[in-house]
Amino acid sequence: MAELPSLCALCLDVVKDQLLHDSDIIHEVYSFPPELFNCLLPRLSPLALQKLEDQMPDDFGSDCEPVTDKRKRKRNSIFDQSWRTLYMCRWPCLDSTTHGEEDKHKYESVDDWQQFYWESHIQSCLDAAAEISLLPSYSDRVSVRDLEIPDIILKYLFGKGHALDFMNDCKKLSWHCHKFGLYARSLRLRNVMCVAEICDLLRNSKLETLELRWMKAQEHVQGLCKLLFQINGSLTSIKFMHCKLSSGFLNSICNSLFIDSKTHGLQHFSITASSILEKDSCIPVGFTSFLSSGRSLSSLRLVDVGLRPNSARSIFSALIDASLVVSVLDLSDNNISGCFSNLRWIRGSFEDSSFGLGKSLQCLRILNLRNCNLQVSDANALKYALIHMPILEAIDLSDNPIEDEGIMSLFFFIKMSEQQFHLVDLKLANCELTCFGVNQLLGVLSTTIKPLNSLSIGGNDLGKNVGAPLGRLLCTGIKFLDLEDIGLGSPGFLDAKEEIKKTLEVVHINISKNRGGIGVAEFLSKLIKNAPSLISIDAGYNFMPVEAVPVISSCLKSVQGNLQHLDLTGNNFGGMSVLPEFHIKGKLVVNYDSSPPLNAPYDDEP
Ligand SMILES: *[C@@H]1O[C@H](CO)[C@@H](O)[C@H](O)[C@H]1NC(C)=O
Ligand SMILES: *[C@@H]1O[C@H](CO)[C@@H](O)[C@H](O)[C@H]1NC(C)=O
Ligand SMILES: *[C@@H]1O[C@H](CO)[C@@H](O)[C@H](O)[C@H]1NC(C)=O
DSSP: OOOOOOHHHHHHHHHHHHHHHOTTHHHHHHTSOHHHHHHHGGGOOHHHHHHHHHTOOTTTTTTTOOOOOHHHHHHHSHHHHHHHHHHHHHSOOTTOTTTHHHHHHHHHTOSOHHHHHHHHHHHHHHHHHHHHHHSTTOOTTSOGGGOBOOHHHHHHHHOTTOOGGGOSGGGBHHHHHHHHGGGOSEEEEEGGGOSTTHHHHTTTOOOSEEEEESOOSHHHHHHHHHHHHHTTTTOOEEEEESOEEOHHHHHHHHHHTBSSSSOBOOOEEEEESSEESSTTOOOOHHHHHHHHHOTTOOEEEEESSOOOHHHHHHHHHHHHHOOOOOOEEEOOSOOOTTTTTTOGGGTSOTTOGGGOTTGGGGGOOEEEOTTSOOOHHHHHHHHHHHTTOTTOOEEEOTTSOOHHHHHHHHHHHHHHHTOOOOOOEEEOTTSOOOHHHHHHHHHHHHHHSSOOSEEEOTTSOOOGGGHHHHHHHHTTTOOEEEOTTSOOHHHHHHHHHHHOOSOOOOOEEEOOSSOOHHHHHHHHHHHHHHOTTOOEEEOOSSOOOTTHHHHHHHHHHTOOSOOOEEEOTTOOOTTOOOGGGOOOSSOBEEEOSSSSOSSOOBOOOO
């Protein structure tokens, strides 16, 4: 026989249902003894919880925790816990292994679960409404605000078993937006939602972050501009994806971002996987003035938007002339070879620092020019630009055929300029470099710049002779090293191993696809013993023979530290089992091809 519910549970269920209909009961609920109150909260549906919290008496909870700031009090309170639980019930991806880390990071930054719950709810409603309006059966005559929210969403709000038909209004998108829109700080809108009515739907929302998808038509751009006008005081970040923005559209959008005639408050502007500007034209005047009037603009991303040399040059020109403080500039995945020639800074020389150009670039910390089809000649021109970026910390030039000559020209120039440079993160994967160029580069870097924090030179055909210099580089305190597919071979790894003579600070190293054979095992055993901070190693596809297994197993036995991930897939262990031999303290996942379990965490602590 099923267990009978207690009398208390039955009463609380009655209270729970009453709360939705009858406001008088709220006062009674707040005078419940704490034990009873705490039993009731987890039973409440989002709507009931909202109603209860909206009418919280001023002195509630003040005897246990004398906090005057209501917001703070709420955050600490059991209400916040209840909102978190409701969120997790509705969007339960925290436990899934695939999103685990990402979600964990996202959830750690949540400081108000009530806000986060309703923001996510509004997003779900907008997404559902957009889906419906795309159905062939959808009639244009249905106004966006009257689009019906699916029952499955409503059930979450009212709780299980609740009759949904007593309030017809709540089926409409507008009811949700008007009631909970004030909690939305960050939203994603599809083109179809960017119509004139969106301003009314989001009239309560103080949006800070807005992401737009599939914007292509005049009608939607107009709707968006109205919305931007409405939220001009709160918006700090805007992002476009999969859009087609002509110069005219870009002009209108930029013009709508101004708070008054002179300034805008945007901090992040991003367009990705879209097409902007027809042919290879200069950027339109609206965008130029947007760039030159944003005192607060700190990141600009125009990634994979079909920029060509002239349009890219006009962006750089605008940045040179502007007095803003962009710290992140990302123009990756555009074919812009030639864009640095004829720029004004070419005429200035680094001895003449009073030239006054590139003021805005002086704050640049991160420059991403990955996959821009940059050649030797571009590197030759780019070096003059680097002079105007004295605090640049990270540069990504991967996937550009820059070659040894380009790289050496770039970095010898930096050395010659005798300026204080801060470059610590360097990505030069797939740049058609050779051992000669990389060895020269490592030499320059070790004399001019602070020790590198990270270096990526994967996908260059470097060969075994770079082994010893890389071993020495490891000893400089570098933390992240990507050496995938550089043809080190077994001798290269053995040379690198010989150079390891001290405690290393390396955290992540990627040495996959290097035909390293037994040399990898020898290298790893020295590395693991000497690098207590090491968290992950990717050593897959190295033709490691079966003889490598005992070498790796024995060094793993002595692991004390933080190592969490060791990838050994794609080696020739011939079915030999590595895992059972390991006796490891802490948490280590070893991936290798053999019998399962492949991804199971290996943890011998109870
Ligand atoms: C920004 O918004 C405020 C208030 O909504 C409005 O008064 C002002 O005209 C707007 N400015 C621009 C340039 O749109
Ligand atoms: C990049 O542009 C050049 C012409 O400027 C063209 O020859 C080349 O094919 C383009 N590369 C790609 C990957 O589109
Ligand atoms: C190793 O480097 C390659 C190329 O950069 C990358 O695709 C791969 O994800 C890296 N492996 C790890 C474990 O980071």
